[in-house]
Amino acid sequence: MDNTVFELTKLNFWYGPSQALYDVDVTIRRNQNTALIGPSGCGKSTLLRCLNRMNDLIERTRVQGSIMLHGQDVYAPEVDVIELRKRVGMVFQKSNPFPKSIADNIAYGLRIQGVTAKGELSDRIEASLRKAALWDEVKDRLQESAMALSGGQQQRLCIARAIAVEPEVLLMDEPCSALDPVATAKIEELIQDLKKEYTIVIVTHNMQQAARVSDYTAFFYLGKLVEFDATTKIFTNPANKQTEDYVTGRFG
Amino acid sequence: MELHFDQELGQLKEMLLRMAAVAEQSVADALKALVERNEELARKVDTEDAQLDRMEMDVDRVGIELIALRQPKASDLRFIIVAMKIATELERIGDQAVSIAHRACELTQEPPLKPLVDIPQMAALVQKMTHDVLDAFVYAKPELAREVIAHDNAVDQLNEQVRRELTSFMIEDPQTISRALNLMTVARKLERIGDHATNLAEGIVYLYEARDIRHQNE
Numbered sequence: 126m127d128n129t130v131f132e133l134t135k136l137n138f139w140y141g142p143s144q145a146l147y148d149v150d151v152t153i154r155r156n157q158n159t160a161l162i163g164p165s166g167c168g169k170s171t172l173l174r175c176l177n178r179m180n181d182l183i184e185r186t187r188v189q190g191s192i193m194l195h196g197q198d199v200y201a202p203e204v205d206v207i208e209l210r211k212r213v214g215m216v217f218q219k220s221n222p223f224p225k226s227i228a229d230n231i232a233y234g235l236r237i238q239g240v241t242a243k244g245e246l247s248d249r250i251e252a253s254l255r256k257a258a259l260w261d262e263v264k265d266r267l268q269e270s271a272m273a274l275s276g277g278q279q280q281r282l283c284i285a286r287a288i289a290v291e292p293e294v295l296l297m298d299e300p301c302s303a304l305d306p307v308a309t310a311k312i313e314e315l316i317q318d319l320k321k322e323y324t325i326v327i328v329t330h331n332m333q334q335a336a337r338v339s340d341y342t343a344f345f346y347l348g349k350l351v352e353f354d355a356t357t358k359i360f361t362n363p364a365n366k367q368t369e370d371y372v373t374g375r376f377g
Numbered sequence: 378m379e380l381h382f383d384q385e386l387g388q389l390k391e392m393l394l395r396m397a398a399v400a401e402q403s404v405a406d407a408l409k410a411l412v413e414r415n416e417e418l419a420r421k422v423d424t425e426d427a428q429l430d431r432m433e434m435d436v437d438r439v440g441i442e443l444i445a446l447r448q449p450k451a452s453d454l455r456f457i458i459v460a461m462k463i464a465t466e467l468e469r470i471g472d473q474a475v476s477i478a479h480r481a482c483e484l485t486q487e488p489p490l491k492p493l494v495d496i497p498q499m500a501a502l503v504q505k506m507t508h509d510v511l512d513a514f515v516y517a518k519p520e521l522a523r524e525v526i527a528h529d530n531a532v533d534q535l536n537e538q539v540r541r542e543l544t545s546f547m548i549e550d551p552q553t554i555s556r557a558l559n560l561m562t563v564a565r566k567l568e569r570i571g572d573h574a575t576n577l578a579e580g581i582v583y584l585y586e587a588r589d590i591r592h593q594n595e
Binding site: 310314317337356360361 | 445
């Protein structure tokens with residue numbers, strides 16, 4: 126069985142005149158967590174945002190090379206970007222719940238998808254909140270404002286909102302960097318649970334986090350992919366000296 | 378809250394328990410081979426040893442991965458470090474069993490030197506030590522591990538007794554030398570198994586009490 130979800134070949138990317146990614150080849154595998162690590166400015170977030178074309182929202186950007194999602198070119202002109210982002214959901218560094226109730230945050234995407242029946246809506250709200258390990262904390266106050274939740278709860282709400290529309294892939298851009306250690310630990314546990322159902326790509330500047338939650342790790346430096354391998358390999362015996370220096374804290 | 382990491386630690390513990398079962402079996406088979414003069418059983422010990430070698434490498438690999446990926450702290454860290462030491466000791470117990478089994482094969486080539494008395498007694502003692510120390514590990518009973526350590530002197534004394542007795546056999550009749558030397562080796566290997574059980578016990582006290590009790594009576 127082919128486990129490939131994303132296949133990136135010779136991917137180059139520019140912000141105006143400055144090149145951010147150079148000839149990146151990466152394969153993202155199904156139901157595996159892939160972590161993108163590297164020092165600031167290495168291109169890891171740029172790469173992540175290429176996967177669901179979030180970079181389209183930035184002016185004067187340019188892409189070269191190919192990103193295939195199950196064999197289909199993500200950047201082909203006929204691709205419906207909204208549809209793409211439904212399949213490839215995203216969670217950001219800073220939790221960004223809508224200023225609505227907890228339930229409405231989840232229901233928002235579902236209503237756009239045409240789910241309006243009360244019963245189905247509430248079932249799917251509950252299912253999403255359960256998957257995001259938030260249900261027990263909010264089940265008695267679904268109509269309260271999402272803004273009243275703690276930072277960690279807000280981030281789990283954003284994850285619940287992302288998975289409510291049943292994406293195949295979840296992109297996470299530093300999902301824990303605004304959270305305290307306890308909330309971080311909860312999100313990390315959640316990330317490991319979610320891989321049973323989703324394919325996750327996570328950008329993190331916290332190497333230990335990459336080690337804990339991912340199956341594959343890609344190390345970037347100055348826009349180039351230095352090394353991509355099983356996380357156990359990267360953290361016990363990396364092939365590249367630069368990777369070794371980075372994961373051992375001697376560089377970067 | 379049970380973490381994914383807890384499951385991984387649980388898997389490591391299971392690997393050790395499977396390994397312990399093989400190690401105990403290999404000692405039992407080696408002794409049975411000796412007492413019953415059974416060469417087939419002696420060969421089984423070789424197979425078990427190969428199994429233990431592989432299991433030791435697996436435990437070390439998983440231990441290293443968990444340290445690299447999980448950054449274990451406190452009791453988790455002690456558990457992984459001790460798990461790797463336990464694997465080493467179990468593998469060595471397997472080596473001692475192989476050595477006993479090989480001597481048993483040689484001994485079957487000649488008539489019995491004498492009825493075996495002290496050696497089976499020694500064997501029973503080190504098997505109990507090994508079994509108890511593994512119970513101490515499984516049921517988190519450092520006090521049981523300490524009892525195991527206390528038995529080691531009795532094993533050493535029995536070994537000394539066997540050595541004296543066999544030496545007198547050799548002095549009286551040079552025909553007995555090769556058999557006596559083989560039996561002496563068997564006793565010596567049993568004594569070593571007692572030492573491994575003691576090392577295991579010290580590791581288990583460290584695991585559960587965070588106290589290093591090695592080298593205190595030296």
